Amino acid sequence: MSQPIVPQKTYVMVFLGLIGLTILTTGVAFIDLGPFNTVAALAIAFSKMLLVVLFFMGVRHSSGLVRIILVAGFFWLALLIAFTMSDYRTRSWTPAPDSWSSSAPPTHP
Amino acid sequence: MSTATLEPRVHAPRNYLNADYGWKSWLFTLDHKRIALLYMVSVSFFFIIGGSFAVLMRIHLVEPQGALVQPETYNKLFTLHGIVMIFFFLIPSIPAVLGNFLVPLMVGARDLAFPKLNLLSWYIYIVGGMFTLYSAIAGGVDTGWTFYTPYSSTYSNTQVTAVAIGVFITGFSSILTGLNFIVTIHKMRAPGLTWFRMPLFLWAMYATSIIMVLGTPVLAITLFLLALEHLFHVGIFSPALGGDPLLFQHLFWFYSHPAVYIMILPAMGVVSEIIACFARKRIFGYKIIAFSSVAIAVLGFLVWGHHMFVTGQSVYAGLIFSMLSFLVAIPSAIKVFNWTSTLYKGSISYEAPMLYALGFIGLFTMGGLTGLFLASLATDVHLNGTYFIVAHFHYIMVGGAVMGYLGGIHFWWPKISGRKYPDMWARIGAVIIFIGFNLTFFPQFILGYLGMPRRYAFYPAEFQVLNVMSSAGATVLGVGYMIPLIYLIWSMRYGPISEPNPWGATGLEWKTASPPPTENFAQIPVVTEEAYAYAPEEAAGD
Ligand code: HEM
Numbered sequence: 145m146s147q148p149i150v151p152q153k154t155y156v157m158v159f160l161g162l163i164g165l166t167i168l169t170t171g172v173a174f175i176d177l178g179p180f181n182t183v184a185a186l187a188i189a190f191s192k193m194l195l196v197v198l199f200f201m202g203v204r205h206s207s208g209l210v211r212i213i214l215v216a217g218f219f220w221l222a223l224l225i226a227f228t229m230s231d232y233r234t235r236s237w238t239p240a241p242d243s244w245s246s247s248a249p250p251t252h253p
Numbered sequence: 254m255s256t257a258t259l260e261p262r263v264h265a266p267r268n269y270l271n272a273d274y275g276w277k278s279w280l281f282t283l284d285h286k287r288i289a290l291l292y293m294v295s296v297s298f299f300f301i302i303g304g305s306f307a308v309l310m311r312i313h314l315v316e317p318q319g320a321l322v323q324p325e326t327y328n329k330l331f332t333l334h335g336i337v338m339i340f341f342f343l344i345p346s347i348p349a350v351l352g353n354f355l356v357p358l359m360v361g362a363r364d365l366a367f368p369k370l371n372l373l374s375w376y377i378y379i380v381g382g383m384f385t386l387y388s389a390i391a392g393g394v395d396t397g398w399t400f401y402t403p404y405s406s407t408y409s410n411t412q413v414t415a416v417a418i419g420v421f422i423t424g425f426s427s428i429l430t431g432l433n434f435i436v437t438i439h440k441m442r443a444p445g446l447t448w449f450r451m452p453l454f455l456w457a458m459y460a461t462s463i464i465m466v467l468g469t470p471v472l473a474i475t476l477f478l479l480a481l482e483h484l485f486h487v488g489i490f491s492p493a494l495g496g497d498p499l500l501f502q503h504l505f506w507f508y509s510h511p512a513v514y515i516m517i518l519p520a521m522g523v524v525s526e527i528i529a530c531f532a533r534k535r536i537f538g539y540k541i542i543a544f545s546s547v548a549i550a551v552l553g554f555l556v557w558g559h560h561m562f563v564t565g566q567s568v569y570a571g572l573i574f575s576m577l578s579f580l581v582a583i584p585s586a587i588k589v590f591n592w593t594s595t596l597y598k599g600s601i602s603y604e605a606p607m608l609y610a611l612g613f614i615g616l617f618t619m620g621g622l623t624g625l626f627l628a629s630l631a632t633d634v635h636l637n638g639t640y641f642i643v644a645h646f647h648y649i650m651v652g653g654a655v656m657g658y659l660g661g662i663h664f665w666w667p668k669i670s671g672r673k674y675p676d677m678w679a680r681i682g683a684v685i686i687f688i689g690f691n692l693t694f695f696p697q698f699i700l701g702y703l704g705m706p707r708r709y710a711f712y713p714a715e716f717q718v719l720n721v722m723s724s725a726g727a728t729v730l731g732v733g734y735m736i737p738l739i740y741l742i743w744s745m746r747y748g749p750i751s752e753p754n755p756w757g758a759t760g761l762e763w764k765t766a767s768p769p770p771t772e773n774f775a776q777i778p779v780v781t782e783e784a785y786a787y788a789p790e791e792a793a794g795d
C-alpha cells in the first residue's frame with residue numbers, strides 16, 4: 145500500500161511532457177504522412193497514455209494486483225477490437241453468387 | 254419499506270433497522286444493508302412499471318389485429334418494457350439488493366470497501382431511472398431495447414437521446430457496484446476465509462463484477478457515440494454519414510451479451526446457496542462451480558457475434574462466434590449437473606426458496622439449450638427475429654434470473670427483515686409463478702418456430718390460440734408475483750419474529766443476529782471450515 149513520495153518536480157515534468165505531446169499531435173496533423181498519419185497520431189497518444197498511467201495514476205509503484213487489473217482492461221479492449229476486425233477483415237471473402245458481384249465494391253477490403 | 258413499519262419493540266436489540274429513524278437516516282445512510290433496501294424498493298418499483306408495459310402488450314395481442322393500442326404505441330411499449338426490465342430491474346436486482354446486503358456479511362466485514370461510492374451508485378441509478386421515465390412520459394422511444402442503428406440514429410423521431418442518456422448514467426452505478434465488490438472480496442475477507450472457503454454466491458458476485466467493470470464502459474461509449482451522431486451528425490454508425498450500422502451492433506453486443514451473464518450469474522450463486530442448504534449437503538464440485546463462474550465471465554465476452562449471424566456479418570466471423578457460443582454453454586451445463594448431483598442422496602425439504610431454486614434449474618436449462626439452437630448458424634436463419642428468441646431469453650431472464658432473485662429474497666428474508674413470511678402462501682406463490690411462467694412463454698417457442706415475428710403489433714389469425722394461451726399465462730404470472738409482494742410487505746410488520754438462523758444454514762451471514770446490527774458482527778469472525786459444512790461427517794466444527 146505505502147507508496148514512495150514522488151517529488152513534485154516529477155509531476156511538473158510529466159505535465160509539461162503531456163502538453164508538449166499535445167502540441168506535437170497538433171503539429172503532425174498539418175503534415176501529410178500518408179498512411180503514417182494514423183500511426184503517428186496513435187503513437188503519440190500511446191505515449192501520453194503511458195505517462196498518465198505510470199506517473200499520475202501511480203501504477204509505477206502499485207502492487208501486482210493493480211497491474212493485473214490494468215492489463216486486463218487493455219486485454220479486453222484488444223478482444224473487442226480483434227473480434228470486431230475478424231468480421232471486417234473477412235467480410236469480402238464471402239463467395240457471393242455471380243449475379244451479386246457486379247453491384248457494389250466490397251466495403252471493407 | 255417505509256420507516257413506519259419498523260416500530261421499535263420494547264426489548265428489540267439494536268439492529269440496522271432500528272438504529273436510526275427518519276428519511277434522512279435512509280437517504281444519507283452509508284450502511285450497505287440500508288442501501289440494499291433502498292435498491293430493493295427501487296428495483297421493485299421498476300419491476301412493477303416494466304410489468305405493466307408487459308401486461309398492456311399481452312392484452313393487445315389477444316386479438317390478431319391488436320386489441321388495445323396503436324402500432325406506434327405498441328412499439329414504445331415493448332421498447333420501454335425491455336429497457337426498464339433489463340437496465341433498471343434485472344441488472345441491478347441481485348447484485349445491488351442481495352449482493353449489497355450479503356457480500357460484507359459473507360466475507361465477515363463491517364461494510365463494503367467504499368460505502369460512499371455505494372450510496373453514490375444508488376443515486377446515479379435513480380437519476381438514470383428518472384431520465385428514462387421522463388422520456389417515457391415525454392413521448393417514449395420505439396427502437397427496441399437494442400437501439401439498433403441506423404433506425405435509432407437517423408429515422409426514429411422518438412426520445413432516443415434521452416433514454417440513451419438515462420441508460421448511460423445508470424451504467425455508472427453498475428460499475429461502482431462491481432468495483433466495490435471486487436475490492437471488498439479481495440481485501441476484506443475475514444481471517445481464515447480463503448478463496449476456496451468462500452460461499453459460491455461470492456464467487457458469482459465476483460465474476461459478475463468483472464463483467465460490470467470491464468463491459469459497462471463499452472455500453473457507455475456506444476450510447477455516447479449514438480447520442481453524438483443523433484445530436485451533431487458525426488458519422489459513426491449511419492451509412493449516410495459514412496458510418497457502419499453493424500459497428501453499433503458489435504459494440505452494443507460486446508456489452509450486452511456479457512450483460513445477460515450479469516443477470517444470470519448472480520442467480521446461479523443464489524441457487525448454489527439454496528440447493529446446498531435444503532439438500533443439507535456440501536455442494537458437489539465446489540471448485541468447478543467456482544471456476545465455471547469465472548469461465549462464463551471471460552468466455553461470455555467472446556460470443557457476441559451470435560446476435561449478428563443474419564445481419565451481414567462475415568460468415569467466417571459467424572463461424573467463430575458460433576463455435577465459441579457452444580463452448581460457453583459448457584460451464585453453464587457444469588453448474589446444472591453439479592446442482593443435480595448435490596441433490597442426489599440429499600435430505601431435501603421443499604421450503605419456498607428451494608421451490609424457486611428447483612424452478613430455476615429446470616427453466617434455465619430450457620433457456621440455455623434453446624440458446625444452442627440459436628447459436629447454430631443454420632437454425633438461426635429460421636429462428637432469428639421470431640418469438641422463439643423471445644421465449645429463449647425469457648426462459649433465462651425470467652425463468653432463471655427472476656426465479657433466482659425471488660428465491661434469494663425468500664431465503665434471506667428472515668435475515669433482512671428479522672421476520673418470517675407465511676410459509677404456505679410462499680409455496681403457493683412459487684408454484685403459481687412456475688405455472689404462469691410456462692403457460693406464458695412455452696407457447697412462444699412454438700409461435701416462433703412456426704414463424705411469428707417478434708416486435709409486431711399484428712399477427713396472422715392462425716396464431717391466435719397460442720397467443721391467447723400466452724396472455725392467459727401472463728395473467729397467472731402477474732397474480733403469482735402479487736402474492737409475495739403482499740405477504741412480504743405484510744410480514745415486515747406482522748410476521749412472526751425469526752430466530753437468527755431459521756434454516757440452519759452455514760455461512761457467516763447466519764452467524765450474526767437477524768436483522769444484523771449496523772456493524773454486522775460484534776467481533777470479526779474467524780473462519781475455520783469449508784463452505785457448506787452441512788453433512789455431519791463433513792462438519793469439522795459442530
Ligand atoms: C445465460 C443467460 C442468457 C441470457 C440472459 C440470454 C439472453 C438473451 C437475449 C436477451 C437475447 C435476445 C437479444 C435480442 O435480440 O433482443 C438472446 C439471444 C440469443 N441467445 Fe441468449 N441468453 C443467455 C444464454 C445463452 C446461451 C447459453 C446461448 C448459446 C450458447 C445463447 C444464445 C443466444 C443466441 C444465439 C441469441 C441470438 C438469437 C438471434 O438473434 O437469432 N444465449 N439471448
Ligand SMILES: [Cu+2]
Binds near residue numbers: 559
Ligand atoms: Cu448473446
